[in-house]
Amino acid sequence: MVYADNRKASHEYEILETFEGGLVLTGAEVKSIREGGAKLAGAYLQVFQGELWLIGMHVSPYSKQGKSDGYDLTKRRKVLVNKKELNYLAGKTQQKGLTLVPFSLYPQARRIKCSFAICRGKKLHDKRESIKARDLQRQMLRDQRG
Numbered sequence: 412m413v414y415a416d417n418r419k420a421s422h423e424y425e426i427l428e429t430f431e432g433g434l435v436l437t438g439a440e441v442k443s444i445r446e447g448g449a450k451l452a453g454a455y456l457q458v459f460q461g462e463l464w465l466i467g468m469h470v471s472p473y474s475k476q477g478k479s480d481g482y483d484l485t486k487r488r489k490v491l492v493n494k495k496e497l498n499y500l501a502g503k504t505q506q507k508g509l510t511l512v513p514f515s516l517y518p519q520a521r522r523i524k525c526s527f528a529i530c531r532g533k534k535l536h537d538k539r540e541s542i543k544a545r546d547l548q549r550q551m552l553r554d555q556r557g
Contacts, residue, residue, distance in 0.1 A: 414444050414523065415468075415516040417451035422538060424512055424530035428503075430496060431526045432463065434516070435489040439473040444523055446474065449516055456490060456511035456527055458501040463490040465513060465525060490525060503529050 436444070443449070448471035457464050464487045472482055492500070503509055513527045533541070 413515050413517050414447065415449035415451050417454070417512070417514050419452060420512050420514055420530070422541070423533060424510075424528075425533050425537065427509070427529045427531060429514075429526060429528040430492065430500070431524050432490040432492040434465065434523050434525055435491065436470075436523065439476050439479070440470050441523060442475075443471055443473040444516060445518075448473070451513050451516070454513050456500075456513060458497065458504055461497070463492055463497055463500065463511075464488065465490050468513065490527075500529070508532065 450469040452469075454465060454467040454469075457466055466487045467485055468488060469485050471484065472479055500511060504511060508531050509529055510532070511527055512530045513525050515526050517524055517526070
């Protein structure tokens, strides 16, 4: 089961290495994500002051909660990873052309985890090549089925 998915990211970026981390959320945010109120489109991760932050993820207010004044829909949220992974990610993000992109939010033992990857942006011709390869793969499957 996946709570939120960033489907466009796999088309826009070339995935180099994947990771997962836990999210620091409030109770109302967790309930909102579980009922499908999260969007990862346009979100990214950044190492800032020795911590990993998820920036730009949209989490709607919980529907069954009363009025919540001052709730920021796109506030940055902390991502929990090992110190060793954090240092590795900090070094990788300093390289030109590499970024951290979130791909999905999913449950794991009453927690909400975020899968993300070190990515490099695709050029237009790379996107066209991946579309051609995908279409070729589909055609081969159709031919096998008869």
